[in-house]
Amino acid sequence: MKIVIAPDSFKGSLSALQLCGAVSSGIRSVVPDADIVELPVADGGEGTVDSLVHACGGARVEVQARGPLREPVTAVYGILKDGTAVVEMAQASGLPLVPEARRNPLAASSYGTGELIRAALDRGCRQFLIGLGGSATNDGGAGMLEALGVRWYGADGVPLPSGGGALAGLAGFDASGMDPRLAACRFVAATDVRNPLCGPEGASAVFGPQKGATPDMTQALDRALRQWADVIRRQTGIDVLALPGGGAAGGMGAGLHAFLGAELRSGIDIVLEKAKFEAQLRDADWVITGEGRLDAQTLSGKAIAGICRKARDAGVPVVALCGSLELPAEQLDDLGLTAALPIVRKPCDLQEAVGRAAEWASEAAAQMMRLLQGAKRR
Secondary structure, three states: OEEEEOOOOEOOOEOHHHHHHHHHHHHHOOOOOOEEEEOOOOOOOOOHHHHHHHHHOEEEEEEEEEOOOOOEEEEEEEEEOOOOEEEEOHHHHEHHHOOHHHOOOOOOOOHHHHHHHHHHHHOOOOEEEEEOOOEOOOOOOHHHHHHOOOEEEOOOOOEOOOOOHHHHHOOEEEOOOOOHHHHHOEEEEEEOOOOOOOOOOOHHHHHOHHHOOOHHHHHHHHHHHHHHHHHHHHHHOOOOOOOOOOOHHHHHHHHHHHHHOOEEEEHHHHHHHHOOHHHHHOOOOEEEEEEEEEOHHHHOOOHHHHHHHHHHHHOOOEEEEEEEEOOOHHHHHHHOOOEEEEOOOOOOOHHHHHHOHHHHHHHHHHHHHHHHHHHHHO
């Protein structure tokens, strides 16, 4: 029996790689000779570097960068065997780097993400995959671009301060100082959202509140990004307001496209492509996937949706393990799941659920194998 284990992480509990190990252990406790392929996945957010380094070979590179509030942080990017640099913007510009009481997307900057790109340039990388997800910022990637040489000015010609709020006063920019090495680079941005830059479905309205934005701040941020987009259109002719996915990572999708020519693609599609997922499906009997919560967001481009789409095309059934299940049976059918199994064994608090996630995931995988083995004997 060949089983492909391809989960996303259980955020705040298990990495995708750790979850692979737990599930594999549970399977082997019942079917010791199972042919198991471990393919930890991500959708462009947390875990993208580790998933791709694991699948493709390569190395993790640790660097010092500036966090969302310009404080020093230790961040990691990946260099794959083919020389591609994999940069998770959340490594230097992510929400977990900012204590809840200090979260303020008016002030948060993506400068550190630009520092990671610059570090990869110094290592000779010219192919870049930028994972968009988990951001603390709402600055359109202006901070990232500043780190790469772009200068942003107000009407008085004075450089603007950091943060999404300052973009409301943007009058123009000077890109003549951009790192010349960027001209030889190709950028792809990996995202699991298609939200536009502005408006009721835009970066500020949809994602601003989870970054600490109040209703008044959300409106101010939306106006600021619209001003930023107007200036970009006036100086370059590029309209980022109409770009699907331009609102990803606080508008960084728009900034990457306008200044670095980035192609915006589904994060899970990129990861599955590089991991040669379709080739692994050809003789597979089952796929086991998983994520912390199966909910409405799972249906809209998250990792499990991409896995189910590929597996359905190959005729391979998929079972998902999850921490909590919030989708009714008909939506699980629409997704392409044969079954979804919550791993939590009993009523408990979040601390216990997080602490025992590996144990319970392993037990759930073992129970699944016992069921399959019993059905097979009949």
